[in-house]
Amino acid sequence: MKKTGLFFQCCLLIFSTQYVFANGTEVVETEYYRAADGDVDPRTFIGWNVYHQVCVGCHGVGGTGTETAPDLTLSIEKLSPGQFRLKVLHTTIVKFTGDDWRLMEQAMLEEITKHEQRSRGELANMPRWEYNPAVKANVDNIYRYIRARADNMIGKYKPGILKE
């Protein structure tokens, strides 16, 4: 029997917000966006644009929620980009953080409760966006935008675009 060698996997998890100074302006860079003085990188700006074409009617200007739909700047704290994508494109997700099975179980129960409330007409439905090409192509950019909003890097209204 042939013995296979040992594989060493090095996972370098580089993540932290960096602060650099260019021309006296503080630039904040995270794994999702770059922001300075209320301006954002082009992809995050596209996220702003698509959000305000498609989602604004229910989730409100700047993502802060309405009577119809939740405040996404709060929701985002519990959603990874993958979970966000699933929710936005297919509307069903089970949210939990960490690998605690009790949290997972609780999240599944919450999702079942939501389903029941929806079928009784007590909870509005989040539309599925998988057939909307602009949303499908930009769901990650919308995530960037909502992250930048949640981190208070930009205001409710149209941000400027950072030069590369």
Ligand code: HEC
């Ligand atoms: C017609 C109204 C409507 C529109 C338009 C809409 N949503 Fe929603 N959305 C809802 C409702 C209602 C909920 C809460 C029920 C649920 O979770 O399914 C929701 C929930 C969500 C959630 C989960 C929030 C949480 O805390 O669980 C995300 C993420 C979300 N929407 C993102 C989006 C994005 C991104 C867009 C635009 C592409 C969008 N929505 C457009 C109505 C809408």
